[in-house]
Amino acid sequence: MESLKVTALEFKSYKIPKGKMVKVRVNVDKNSIRDITILGDFFLHPEDTLPQIEQGLVGTTADEDCITDVIQSVLDTQNAVLIGASARDLAKAIMSAHETR
Amino acid sequence: MEKIRFLDLSVQNAHNNMAIDEAIMRSLKEEKVPPTLRLYRWDPSAVSIGTFQGMKEEVDLEYCGKNDIDYIRRITGGGAVYHDFNGEITYSIILPQRHRLAPDDILESYGVLCSGVVKGLEHLGIDAQFKPINDIVAGGKKISGNAQTRRHSCVLQHGTTLLDLDVEVMFSILRVPQEKISDKMIADVKERVTSIRDLLGRQVGMDELREALVAGFSEALNLELVPGELTDVEMNLAASLVYEKYGTDEWNLSR
Numbered sequence: 001m002e003s004l005k006v007t008a009l010e011f012k013s014y015k016i017p018k019g020k021m022v023k024v025r026v027n028v029d030k031n032s033i034r035d036i037t038i039l040g041d042f043f044l045h046p047e048d049t050l051p052q053i054e055q056g057l058v059g060t061t062a063d064e065d066c067i068t069d070v071i072q073s074v075l076d077t078q079n080a081v082l083i084g085a086s087a088r089d090l091a092k093a094i095m096s097a098h099e100t101r
Numbered sequence: 102m103e104k105i106r107f108l109d110l111s112v113q114n115a116h117n118n119m120a121i122d123e124a125i126m127r128s129l130k131e132e133k134v135p136p137t138l139r140l141y142r143w144d145p146s147a148v149s150i151g152t153f154q155g156m157k158e159e160v161d162l163e164y165c166g167k168n169d170i171d172y173i174r175r176i177t178g179g180g181a182v183y184h185d186f187n188g189e190i191t192y193s194i195i196l197p198q199r200h201r202l203a204p205d206d207i208l209e210s211y212g213v214l215c216s217g218v219v220k221g222l223e224h225l226g227i228d229a230q231f232k233p234i235n236d237i238v239a240g241g242k243k244i245s246g247n248a249q250t251r252r253h254s255c256v257l258q259h260g261t262t263l264l265d266l267d268v269e270v271m272f273s274i275l276r277v278p279q280e281k282i283s284d285k286m287i288a289d290v291k292e293r294v295t296s297i298r299d300l301l302g303r304q305v306g307m308d309e310l311r312e313a314l315v316a317g318f319s320e321a322l323n324l325e326l327v328p329g330e331l332t333d334v335e336m337n338l339a340a341s342l343v344y345e346k347y348g349t350d351e352w353n354l355s356r
Contacts, residue, residue, distance in 0.1 A: 021180070023158055039155040039356055041180035043234070045207060045251050047152055081207060083178075084234050 012100050014093035020084035024097035028062045036094065042084040049080040053090075062098050067091035107326035108139040110190065110311045115147035115171035120342035122193045122259060123176060124335045129195055130253040133334050136200065138318055138326060139193045140311060143184040147171035148274050151179040151248065155356045161276050170274060174353045175259075177248035179235060182261055183271045188296070190310050192218070192318070193259035202322055203256040211235055211249060213322075214258045218245050221262070221317025225309070227300055237262075242295035263296040264310050 014022045022040040026033060036057050044050055053074045060070050071087035074080070082090075113121065118141055128134040150159050152175055159181045160172050184191060194214055196203045204210045215231045222229040222239065229239040237245035237260075247260030268287050277286075297305050319326050331339070346352045 023155060025155075037155070037356060038153070039158060040153055041151050041178070042153065043178035043207070043249070044153065047176070047178065047250065047252075050153055083207060 012093070012097035014089075014096045016085050016089045016093075019089060022085060022090060022093035024094050026094055026097050028098050031062050033057050033060050033062060033067075033094075038090060038094070040085070040093075042082065044083070045081045046078065049074065049078045052078065057094075062095065064088075064091045064095045067094055102323060102325040104135070104327050105324045106135045106137045106329040107315075108137060108141075108329060108331065110140040110142065110307075112142045112144045112186075114145065115143055115149065115173040115184075116343045116347040117339065118143060118147075118191070119149070119173055119175060119347045120339040121331065121335070122195070122257060123342055123346075124339035125193070125195045125331075126253050126255045126257045127338060128332065128335050129197065129255050134332055135329075136196045137194070137329075138324070139195075140314060141191050141193070142186060142189075142307075143171070143191070144186050145169045145171055146186045146188075147173060147184045148181060149173050149175050149184060150181045152176055152250075153178055153356065154181060156354050157276075159276055161274055164273050168273075172353065173347060174355065175248065176252075177250045177257070177259065179246065179248035181275055182246055183274055184261060185265070185267065185270070187307075188265040188267070189261045189263050190307070190314060191259060191261050192314060193257060194318075195255055195257045198251060198254050198256055200256070207249065207251075208233055210256065211247060211258070214249075215245070215247055215260070216321040217318035218247075218260065218262055218314065219317070220321035221310075221313040221315075222297070224313040224316050225297060225301065225305065227297065235260075239295060239300055242293055244295050244297070244300075262310065262314065263294070264305060264307065265298045266294060266296040268294075 020042040
């Protein structure tokens with residue numbers, strides 16, 4: 001039986017140019033996001049959209065475009081307003097955390 | 102002139118302060134209380150973090166424990182704020198979502214509500230401006246940070262106005278790697294953040310700031326501030342919010 005390979009927890013801060021600070025805890029296995037927490041001083045209305053984004057990202061390929069699409073689709077579905085960051089900014093922050101292992 | 106309930110400057114601990122803001126919002130939703138402006142201080146001094154921030158990433162909890170500094174997660178986004186008992190006054194304003202002072206456009210509504218602080222600073226002789234997204238600056242430096250949430254059919258905005266600032270203490274509480282707290286960095290923050298006493302070069306009193314904020318909010322927002330008290334409904338709700346939410350690690354350390 002193949003044992004599950006879990007990568008070490010990755011954590012990184014990402015300062016959005018002229019924007020807010022995003023910090024990401026992400027766990028990626030076989031190039032797919034297993035677990036993620038997005039932290040930061042941005043604004044997101046309604047606030048409970050963020051856990052939905054995090055849940056939506058589980059299983060997503062660790063790729064900036066794929067991640068951006070998932071985040072944008074949750075924002076659109078929830079009619080949510082993200083201030084101080086964009087879906088693309090969050091995706092860059094996630095990829096930056098993933099790539100700095 | 103339109104009236105708003107005014108809860109004058111009170112002193113509470115962090116749990117009570119955040120629970121009271123939420124209790125007012127929930128009670129306003131039920132139409133049990135009127136729109137409200139509240140002024141408060143934090144005793145003991147406390148650090149509040151934005152709702153999406155990680156407590157352990159932002160705050161040195163060991164330092165807080167040793168120095169009797171409370172820590173709490175807000176329901177609003179934004180960044181970590183150090184609320185020094187002697188160094189700032191916090192306001193909160195709670196309005197129904199359809200109120201004239203709460204336009205749908207969130208950035209626009211920050212500008213509208215922050216004008217109360219801007220006008221208050223003007224009363225002290227300070228020329229300040231709203232700086233989107235959520236700051237107020239004077240002489241190019243930040244003097245007030247603000248944060249807003251929209252839920253329960255209401256808009257709640259709270260914010261701090263700095264009377265005094267101790268950069269060294271702030272850095273001890275906020276988690277910055279020790280090696281990064283160089284003289285350069287402290288100088289940098291002094292370049293970016295200021296306070297009323299810094300700007301005016303005199304020991305402006307807490308009550309003088311309080312009076313300025315009262316006048317500022319009243320004039321800028323065209324409101325008659327009617328002195329009031331928290332209702333029993335709000336106090337009971339706040340007590341249960343402390344017990345179930347703001348006083349718990351489950352909430353404060355949830356991220």
